[in-house]
Amino acid sequence: MAFFLGQSSLVNHFRSYQLKTQASMAVPTRAFHVELGDREKALLAKDPSLSRFKSYKKSVSTLKRIGDVLTVVVVAGCCYEIYVKAVMREEARNKAKAGGGSK
Numbered sequence: 001m002a003f004f005l006g007q008s009s010l011v012n013h014f015r016s017y018q019l020k021t022q023a024s025m026a027v028p029t030r031a032f033h034v035e036l037g038d039r040e041k042a043l044l045a046k047d048p049s050l051s052r053f054k055s056y057k058k059s060v061s062t063l064k065r066i067g068d069v070l071t072v073v074v075v076a077g078c079c080y081e082i083y084v085k086a087v088m089r090e091e092a093r094n095k096a097k098a099g100g101g102s103k
Helices: 002-026 038-044 048-053 058-102
Strands: none
Touching: none
16 A cells, blocks of 8 residues: 555656646747847847957858868768779679689
C-alpha cells in the first residue's frame, strides 16, 4: 500500500512539473505589437566604442569569402584525387586482365 502511495505522489510531482513548464512556455513575455521600452531602445542603439569589435567589417567578410573559396578548392582537389585513383585502378585492372588473358 505504501508503495502505491509513494508512486502516486511521484507521478503527481512529475505531472505538476509538466503543467508548470507548459504554462510558462504558453505565455509569451512580450507580444509582437508592444513597443520597445527606453531600456531596450538604449541597448539596441549603436555604440561607437564597440564598433571595433563588430564582425560586419569588410575585412571579416573578405576573410570569410577567402575561407569559403579555399574550402571549395580543397574539396574539389580531394574529389579529383579520388577520381584519379579510381581511373588508375580501373586501368590497372584492365591491363591485368589483358595481360593474364594472352598467356
